[in-house]
Amino acid sequence: MKHAVVELEDTAVNKTALEALRPEADEGMNRVSIEISTEPPLIRIDAQDIHALRASVNSYLRWLGVTTNITNAYSNKEVIK
Secondary structure (H helix, E strand, C coil): CEEEEEECCCCHHHHHHHHHHHHHHHHCCCCEEEEEEECCEEEEEEECCHHHHHHHHHHHHHHHHHHHHHHHHHCCCCCCC
16 A cells, blocks of 8 residues: 655644545545544555555645645635635
8 A cells, every 4th residue: 555645734714724634534535544643743645556556645735735725815804705
């Protein structure tokens, strides 16, 4: 089994971003296991092979970047519903 751990700074923005990604991790995949933690803030990815690991790391880093950008953009603004 291959694995990767992405450790993040302990900030409110990172914790919010990780919480937003949790439903995706809970869905599960055939060859990959994802663990998301906010204490400490990290993503742990276990995969059966290097190809599944690479694809998962790329996806989660991309989603984390998008989620963090959105959180930063709207954290100090009132969102109109």
